Amino acid sequence: MALSTEELSTVKPDYTVDGIGEVCPHTLNIALKALKKAKPGEIVMEVTDHSIATKTIPAAVKMNKIAEVLGIVSENGEYKIYLKKL
Structure with missing residues (x-):
């Protein structure tokens, strides 16, 4: 979602x-x-400036069925990755 x-x-x-x-x-x-x-059901948000993390983190949590990726916000060279624990 x-x-x-x-x-x-x-x-x-x-x-x-x-x-x-x-x-x-x-x-x-x-x-x-x-x-x-x-x-x-709780939300974890990681703030990072490492663009590759926007691919590796979602892939890993989906593959291992740990969390749902709610989305990624990019602004000013930083990324906020939103994850909802399953």
């Missing part, structure tokens, strides 16, 4: 994690650690 940028702007994450300055696989590990703490 991908949400629009406008819809994502109203989402209040339960967990916000900072991946700025990190590269794969660490950006994925940051997201997975937060998702491990989250309860089903």
